[in-house]
Amino acid sequence: MSDDLAHEIDIFEGQMELMGQGKLDEKVFAETRLRRGVYGQRYDNGQRHDGFESRELDFEEKERIKGPDTLWHAPGMQRIKVPGGGLTADQLDVLAQVADEYSDGILHVTTRQDFQLHFVHIEDTPDMMRRLASVGITTREACGNSVRNVTCCHLAGVCQTEVFDATPYSEAYAQFLLGHDDVQDFGRKFKPAFSGCEAEACGLVMMHDMGYLAQIKEVDGKPKRGFKVFVGGGLGTVPH
Numbered sequence: 001m002s003d004d005l006a007h008e009i010d011i012f013e014g015q016m017e018l019m020g021q022g023k024l025d026e027k028v029f030a031e032t033r034l035r036r037g038v039y040g041q042r043y044d045n046g047q048r049h050d051g052f053e054s055r056e057l058d059f060e061e062k063e064r065i066k067g068p069d070t071l072w073h074a075p076g077m078q079r080i081k082v083p084g085g086g087l088t089a090d091q092l093d094v095l096a097q098v099a100d101e102y103s104d105g106i107l108h109v110t111t112r113q114d115f116q117l118h119f120v121h122i123e124d125t126p127d128m129m130r131r132l133a134s135v136g137i138t139t140r141e142a143c144g145n146s147v148r149n150v151t152c153c154h155l156a157g158v159c160q161t162e163v164f165d166a167t168p169y170s171e172a173y174a175q176f177l178l179g180h181d182d183v184q185d186f187g188r189k190f191k192p193a194f195s196g197c198e199a200e201a202c203g204l205v206m207m208h209d210m211g212y213l214a215q216i217k218e219v220d221g222k223p224k225r226g227f228k229v230f231v232g233g234g235l236g237t238v239p240h
Contacts (some may be wrong), residue, residue, distance in 0.1 A: 039077040040077075074122075086152075091137055153194065156203075169194060173194070194227075
């Protein structure tokens with residue numbers, strides 16, 4: 001884990017303690033936790049459906065999980081970024097461990113190559129973030145008005161029709177923007193995507209705020225790699 005990331009997690013843990021002591025405004029803390037992928041979660045009167053039947057959630061402070069007035073420190077949802085959707089075996093092991101230890105054993109895979117854990121106690125999130133960071137996984141900017149997870153076509157590197165593998169470019173893009181001062185206070189969330197293939201729609205680059213489609217052009221008689229850039233797509237309630 002980098003020193004900068006370790007320091008950020010320490011700061012978040014300190015802010016959480018201040019919030020618990022009533023020394024930090026809830027709206028200020030909401031921005032802090034969301035930027036680290038920590039969401040509140042609305043409950044159905046302390047019940048959840050496990051796929052077979054509704055059952056009561058096993059939490060001591062029942063008043064924390066009652067309907068729309070759920071309190072800030074009620075168990076919530078943690079989003080985990082996986083830039084480009086690529087994971088190592090060690091990372092998968094740790095993800096499985098934190099799902100069992102801090103959640104309900106279920107890792108929800110999102111449409112944008114993230115993972116989400118539900119029913120996570122907020123007081124556990126700093127330790128969970130440290131566990132994830134030890135294998136190179138971050139929750140930083142998984143929410144908030146910043147650059148969200150940078151996705152890449154799931155067939156990148158093996159697609160038979162790709163112009164070239166866009167994976168290293170998406171990884172460099174994600175690494176450059178992570179924590180960058182210029183992307184911390186956008187008007188709204190910003191979602192980019194990469195794809196190496198124009199023949200297929202796997203990367204969905206036209207449906208993102210900014211999409212990058214691999215291209216090769218001849219410059220001074222030599223092939224040069226680059227990207228066709230699409231802007232203004234959307235993944236909201238009315239995708240366009």
